[in-house]
Amino acid sequence: MNPDPNQTGLFLVGVRGAIGTTVLHGIEGLRSGMPPIGMVTAGPEFADLDWADYERFSVRGWDVAGDAHRAADDLARTGVLPPDLVELSGGLRDRLEMSIAPGVPEPEDRQLVDRRSADRLDLSPVEMVEALRGDIREWMSELRTRKAVVVYLASAERSRDLPEAWMDPEADPIKLLMTAPMDISRSILYALAAIEEEVPFVNFTPAPGATVPAVAGHARRKNVSVLGNDGKTGETLLKTSLAPMFRDRRLHVMSWEGFNMLGNKDGAALEDPDRKATKVANKDAVLPAILKESPNMHVGVRIDFVPSLHDWKTAMDYIHFQGFLGAKMSLQFTWQGSDSALAAPLVLDLTRLALMAQSRGEGGPLHAAAAFFKQPLEVEEHDFHRQMELLRKWLRPAT
């Protein structure tokens, strides 16, 4: 059978999670005529560009536990997904369930995951990547497509040390896998499987993925685009939009304290200090990078799990700053957003950007995608407005 040039495979790691479920139903909602609110690439500024058609994105993916129907019901009950859309999409979820491949879990989770995923823990890291590559090939042939993107949406991982050899951008990560620790970050395994299959890889989580120099170097050599890390959807989006105002008006920020309350499974996972560390470090890094004239600024970031909030992440920030002659002032804000409704349209944007980079032959880390991430790959700029300029310049190189 001939490939269908309009079909795109959207292969999600953690497909039964809150974001994965919102993406699946979001595409269905868009197909039925709902407006693409929150999608940057669908706005009037960029609408004329040659984007992949999101209505032709077909979701497949990996997971280690859960149930797609329950995930959708939870999101409907908590006011994120429209209940009628969830009801109408039952058949879609049945088909998704039948196609889901077992994931490669972290070793500590062996007792918590389904049997097929636990079995993958008996493979060596080289075999794990081979198994994931096999899944990608199978989905691409089933969908009759040559275009696909892997998006990493798995639960926040525990932080782990990596042997020094991985820090060399010239090193061959496939060879390094032969002696890699069995608990190597799963984000690296999924990234390598995608790169080996010449499929772009987007890392929406704080896990290392293509921040590892050997992985980024490999993507460059294989000419596969990689995008990441850690989606910028809530408090950090606000911080990196507001901080430039203090910088440009030369107001001296003395303290910026942020208190985040998360109630979903992501929040529960981040209760584990090992998983929380990278997330907090990513959130911590953005303000000093923008507010260089406020060198003694006190930055505090706290993340607490508050189950009753469900998907409605709440951030309370207190900014204490000084003006002319040292006058002290403050700004406080409270942001309450649906974590998944904020993230899902960005997953669709990033899929389109990854495909565009790939079609332009631009492999390696895509710097132009910096505005979408807390820890943009190889980009020091955290100012959201400047990051958007980077994106505009890349999208219209002549202007």
Ligand SMILES: NC(=O)c1ccc[n+]([C@@H]2O[C@H](COP(=O)([O-])OP(=O)(O)OC[C@H]3O[C@@H](n4cnc5c(N)ncnc54)[C@H](O)[C@@H]3O)[C@@H](O)[C@H]2O)c1
């Ligand atoms: N929502 C946001 O605004 C936002 C912003 C930045 C980063 N993130 C990150 O995105 C990720 C997804 O968020 P979510 O709210 O959908 O989380 P979630 O907990 O609802 O979903 C995660 C899914 O990943 C699955 N999973 C866990 N380990 C896996 C593995 N090794 N292989 C395959 N599947 C695995 C889980 O079973 C679950 O279904 C999290 O890491 C989160 O920190 C989210």
